Amino acid sequence: MNVQSGAVDVSLEALKGLLARIFETNGCSSPTAAILADNCAAAEAAGSLGHGVFRVDGYVSSLRSGWVDGAAVPEVRVKGAGYVFVDAKNGFAQAALHAGRDVFVQRIRETGIAILSIRGSHHLAALWPDVTPFAEEGLVAISMVNSFGCSIPMGAKEPLLGTNPLAFAAPIKGAAPLVFDFATTSMANGDVQLAAREGRMLPPGMGVDSNGEPTTDPKKILNGGALVPFGGHKGSAISVMIELMVAGLTGGKFSSEVDWSAHPGAQTPHTGQIIIGIDPSFSEPGGFSSRSSQLIGILREAGMESYPGMRRWRSRGKTHVSISPAILEKLAGYTKEPK
Amino acid sequence: MNVQSGAVDVSLEALKGLLARIFETNGCSSPTAAILADNCAAAEAAGSLGHGVFRVDGYVSSLRSGWVDGAAVPEVRVKGAGYVFVDAKNGFAQAALHAGRDVFVQRIRETGIAILSIRGSHHLAALWPDVTPFAEEGLVAISMVNSFGCSIPMGAKEPLLGTNPLAFAAPIKGAAPLVFDFATTSMANGDVQLAAREGRMLPPGMGVDSNGEPTTDPKKILNGGALVPFGGHKGSAISVMIELMVAGLTGGKFSSEVDWSAHPGAQTPHTGQIIIGIDPSFSEPGGFSSRSSQLIGILREAGMESYPGMRRWRSRGKTHVSISPAILEKLAGYTKEPK
Numbered sequence: 001m002n003v004q005s006g007a008v009d010v011s012l013e014a015l016k017g018l019l020a021r022i023f024e025t026n027g028c029s030s031p032t033a034a035i036l037a038d039n040c041a042a043a044e045a046a047g048s049l050g051h052g053v054f055r056v057d058g059y060v061s062s063l064r065s066g067w068v069d070g071a072a073v074p075e076v077r078v079k080g081a082g083y084v085f086v087d088a089k090n091g092f093a094q095a096a097l098h099a100g101r102d103v104f105v106q107r108i109r110e111t112g113i114a115i116l117s118i119r120g121s122h123h124l125a126a127l128w129p130d131v132t133p134f135a136e137e138g139l140v141a142i143s144m145v146n147s148f149g150c151s152i153p154m155g156a157k158e159p160l161l162g163t164n165p166l167a168f169a170a171p172i173k174g175a176a177p178l179v180f181d182f183a184t185t186s187m188a189n190g191d192v193q194l195a196a197r198e199g200r201m202l203p204p205g206m207g208v209d210s211n212g213e214p215t216t217d218p219k220k221i222l223n224g225g226a227l228v229p230f231g232g233h234k235g236s237a238i239s240v241m242i243e244l245m246v247a248g249l250t251g252g253k254f255s256s257e258v259d260w261s262a263h264p265g266a267q268t269p270h271t272g273q274i275i276i277g278i279d280p281s282f283s284e285p286g287g288f289s290s291r292s293s294q295l296i297g298i299l300r301e302a303g304m305e306s307y308p309g310m311r312r313w314r315s316r317g318k319t320h321v322s323i324s325p326a327i328l329e330k331l332a333g334y335t336k337e338p339k
Numbered sequence: 340m341n342v343q344s345g346a347v348d349v350s351l352e353a354l355k356g357l358l359a360r361i362f363e364t365n366g367c368s369s370p371t372a373a374i375l376a377d378n379c380a381a382a383e384a385a386g387s388l389g390h391g392v393f394r395v396d397g398y399v400s401s402l403r404s405g406w407v408d409g410a411a412v413p414e415v416r417v418k419g420a421g422y423v424f425v426d427a428k429n430g431f432a433q434a435a436l437h438a439g440r441d442v443f444v445q446r447i448r449e450t451g452i453a454i455l456s457i458r459g460s461h462h463l464a465a466l467w468p469d470v471t472p473f474a475e476e477g478l479v480a481i482s483m484v485n486s487f488g489c490s491i492p493m494g495a496k497e498p499l500l501g502t503n504p505l506a507f508a509a510p511i512k513g514a515a516p517l518v519f520d521f522a523t524t525s526m527a528n529g530d531v532q533l534a535a536r537e538g539r540m541l542p543p544g545m546g547v548d549s550n551g552e553p554t555t556d557p558k559k560i561l562n563g564g565a566l567v568p569f570g571g572h573k574g575s576a577i578s579v580m581i582e583l584m585v586a587g588l589t590g591g592k593f594s595s596e597v598d599w600s601a602h603p604g605a606q607t608p609h610t611g612q613i614i615i616g617i618d619p620s621f622s623e624p625g626g627f628s629s630r631s632s633q634l635i636g637i638l639r640e641a642g643m644e645s646y647p648g649m650r651r652w653r654s655r656g657k658t659h660v661s662i663s664p665a666i667l668e669k670l671a672g673y674t675k676e677p678k
Contacts, residue, residue, distance in 0.1 A: 082421040083451025083621040112422025113454045113615070117622055140584070158641035168580045170587070178583065180576040231570025237519040237647050238577075240638070241507045244517065245479070248509070248630045249622045256637055276452070276615065282422040283456055283588045291587045298595055299579070302497035308576050 007322035015053075015321060016041045022056060022334040026063040028070030032095045039094055039125050044321050046312040050190030051126040053327060058124055058267035060334050067266035068092065068122045074099040082107055082114040085250075088121035093145070093273045096121050097130055104277060108139055112282035116275040119250040122268035123147070127167035128181035128312065130275065135169035135177035138289065140278040143167045144242040147269040149256040151185045151227040154236035157212065159226035162255035162269060163189045164242040169309070171280075172296055173289040179309030184239040185227040192218045192227070246272045346661035354392075354660060355380045361395060361673040365402040367409030371434045378433055378464050383660050385651040389529030390465040392666060397463055397606035399673050406605035407431065407461045413438040421446055421453040424589075427460035432484070432612045435460050436469055443616060447478055451621035455614040458589040461607035462486070466506035467520035467651065469614065474508035474516035477628065479617040482506045483581040486608040488595040490524045490566040493575040496551065498565035501594035501608060502528045503581040508648070510619075511635055512628040518648030523578040524566040531557045531566070585611045 016037045023033035036059065044052030062068045072091025076099050079085050084104045088096035096118045107114035123145045134141035147162030165188070167181035183189070186206040195202055196218035209215040210224030221227060229236040247254045252272025260266035280288030299307060355376045362372035375398065383391030401407045411430025415438050418424050423443045427435035435457045446453035462484045473480035486501030504527070506520035522528070525545040534541055535557035548554040549563030560566060568575040586593045591611025599605035619627030638646060 077623070079621045079623070080451030080618075081449065082453065083618075085621075085623050087623070110420065111450050111453075112419030113452055114421065114450075115452045115617060119623065140588075152641075153638065153643065155645070156638060156641040156643040160637055160641050166577075168576075170580075170583055178579070180573075180580070182573050182576070184573075230573050234521050234523075234569050234574070237507075237521070238505075240517070240634075240646070241509075241519070244509055244631055244634055248627045248634070249479075249617065249619055251622060251624045251626075251630070254634060254637060256641075278454060278588065279419075279422075280588055282418045282424075283590060284416070284418070284424050284426070284458065285590045287590075288587045291590070292583055295579075295583055295587070295593055298499055298593060299492065299495060302491075302495040302499050302595075304492065304495040306494070307579070 007324050008328060009320045010323050010328070011320050012041050012045055012318065015044065015323075018331055018335070019053075019056070022060065022331060023063075023070065025335050025337060026060050026070065028063065031098075032070055032092055035094045035098055036092060039129050042129055043126055044323075045318045046315045048126050048128070048312065050188055050194055053323060053331065054190065054194065055124055056331060056334065061265040062122070062124070062268040064338050065260075065263040065265035067260055067263035068268050068270070076100045076103060078103060078107070082111045084114060084116045086116065086118045088118055090120050090270065091122070093118055093121035093123040094125065094130070097273070097275070104275070105134075105137065105139070108277040108279050113276065113278045115249075116277070117250045118273040119252045120270065121252070121273055122270055123273055124268045126181055127165050128169070128179050128309070131167045131169035131181070132177060132179050132309075134277055135171045135179060138171050138279075138281070140170045140280055140288075141168070141275055143273065143275045144246050145273045146243050146246045146252075146255045146271045147189070148258040150189060151229055151239065152208065153229060153240055154233045160254075160256035161229070161239050161243055162271070163227065164239045164255070166238065166242060170292055171289045173293040175293060175296060176310045176313030178292065178296070178307055179312065184229055184235055184242060186230050187227060189227070192221055196222055246274055249274055346663050347667060348659045349662050349667070350659050351380050351384055351657065354383065354662075357670055357674070358392075358395070361399065361670060362402075362409065364674050364676060365399050365409065367402065370437075371409055371431055374433045374437055375431060378468050381468055382465055383662075384657045385654045387465050387467070387651065389527055389533055392662060392670065393529065393533065394463055395670060395673065400604040401461070401463070401607040403677050404599075404602040404604035406599055406602035406609070407607050415439045415442060417442060417446070421450045423453060423455045425455065425457045427457055429459050429609065430461070432457055432460035432462040433464065433469070436612070436614070443614070444473075444476065444478070447616040447618050452615065452617045454588075455616070456589045457612040458591045459609065460591070460612055461609055462612055463607045465520055466504050467508070467518050467648070470506045470508035470520070471516060471518050471648070473616055474510045474518065477510050477618075477620070479509045479619055479627075480507070480614055482612065482614045483585050484612045485582050485585040485591075485594045485610045486528070487597040489528060490568055490578065491547065492568060492579055493572045499593075499595035500568070500578050500582055501610070502566065503578045503594070505577065505581060509631055510628045512632040514632060514635060515649045515652030517631065517635070517646055518651065523568055523574055523581060525569050526566060528566070531560055535561055585613055588613055
């Protein structure tokens with residue numbers, strides 16, 4: 001028991017076990033349940049709370065609605081020497097990545113660059129757990145996902161883009177990989193939901209209400225309002241690019257085409273994901289990870305105390321996380337068959 | 340003569356001829372002179388004035404300083420089925436792209452995705468002329484370039500990133516390709532120089548003076564001050580990614596390593612460039628350009644009247660541009676051997 005916050009210290013192993021039981025009870029195959037449990041527990045441990053146990057409600061609700069198939073068996077097809085396609089079969093994106101990953105890495109190492117194109121997948125997690133392992137193997141990875149219509153691009157009046165996150169991971173010699181992962185909206189949807197739940201107002205410029213007027217109230221953004229892209233017209237262009245790259249290259253749905261009206265309770269966007277992987281050992285004169293550590297040295301000398309990914313990397317040794325008893329009780333409830 | 344502005348109508352053909360003579364007189368090989376002349380004239384015609392004839396001073400000054408080799412013959416080496424490397428040999432990036440382009444496109448079409456990695460190149464132009472032709476051939480292209488230390492990443496105190504532009508081009512069925520190209524700084528360097536030349540103040544938030552204090556004076560930004568990345572910590576992370584991808588993968592210089600102190604007059608960053616090309620015909624169920632035109636339809640329905648690249652695309656039919664007599668006279672002067 002963590003006396004100060006009233007939270008309970010839970011071992012990560014126990015949390016993973018609990019999460020896996022929840023996912024399996026609610027329709028996931030055993031391998032998919034384990035993949036999602038690892039992902040969710042790692043986010044909680046890394047302090048990436050918008051993608052930790054907070055997300056379990058959404059997973060369970062979506063699984064129970066019949067919207068996503070937790071038992072789907074992804075189909076992998078190599079379309080070209082550098083092009084791997086995975087049909088997620090309406091399952092989770094993490095299971096599709098797992099299914100295609102070995103052949104994808106083999107393609108990257110053989111050709112120098114490859115793309116993994118996942119269609120018909122549901123992604124409700126962070127992207128950094130997807131890309132970080134590539135950097136640990138000495139590869140560079142970029143990933144993009146589209147989601148559901150909740151962001152208004154510059155010049156438009158309707159929320160037709162998703163939060164459309166972009167992630168990047170690269171190896172740094174002798175140090176934590178450089179890894180970033182962010183929504184190309186002004187905020188991540190999970191963080192807006194957290195603020196709404198906790199009754200916090202947002203900084204200005206994050207979104208609009210149902211009349212298209214700027215608001216700092218997360219509830220107004222979530223109920224008929226919308227987010228806006230980060231960084232003005234440049235961020236808006238990047239968010240449109242992600243929509244086009246992901247749905248266009250995978251044949252998945254555009255964010256604005258995600259229609260869960262027939263599945264009350266559905267919360268997982270049914271879209272696609274792409275990952276581009278590069279093997280920097282093909283470059284001349286080689287030594288990418290040495291060069292990258294030189295860049296980190298330059299950044300440090302210029303006063304940057306940390307770089308993207310460092311904080312999460314340090315959390316890897318964590319064996320326990322603090323969770324409130326109320327949330328643990330709710331999670332335990334999810335291990336029982338729904339009535 | 341355009342009476343209103345005092346500018347002269349010049350045919351694009353004549354302008355290209357004049358520019359090619361300028362580049363050749365100042366040390367470019369005949370093919371490189373023609374490549375740069377086409378590039379520069381196209382920017383002028385597209386209204387991309389920061390990369391049009393305005394740039395000629397910088398080209399000539401750099402060539403005369405001995406900093407860049409306009410007669411360099413790039414060396415192309417295929418490193419893997421999807422990995423093409425070009426050593427620009429201290430020449431212009433556009434000449435290196437020209438040299439490696441055929442084999443690069445062949446690699447994209449064979450493997451589904453490929454990367455062109457250019458080292459030791461000088462890029463003083465826009466990136467959209469580099470990526471647009473790929474979209475015209477039905478391919479998707481992403482390009483990144485680093486430049487010279489002029490932008491302070493979030494958390495640092497020194498300007499060690501370049502303007503680090505990012506460009507993207509994708510085919511849209513029956514319409515102009517979607518093409519964007521922007522500095523990942525708050526503004527492009529050329530636009531700051533244009534504002535300084537014209538005595539205009541900038542909007543707030545674009546950069547800092549030599550004391551690190553925010554300023555709207557472009558001259559203070561250029562003289563000892565610095566730009567900042569667009570879009571806060573997200574834009575800053577993207578700009579760091581570009582630095583790492585370009586200099587790391589090509590073995591070229593980091594922006595902060597560009598040192599032209601031994602070449603007074605040098606203005607072209609001596610770094611690298613990467614282009615990633617994807618052949619969307621490898622995707623399932625295919626039809627990328629149809630899907631992309633559907634996305635454009637969705638954007639239009641939501642009130643977006645134009646998308647990135649449309650305006651430039653429409654300028655393609657232009658046969659003439661307006662240039663002031665003073666600039667034409669200066670350009671003519673550059674066709675004479677320097678004393």
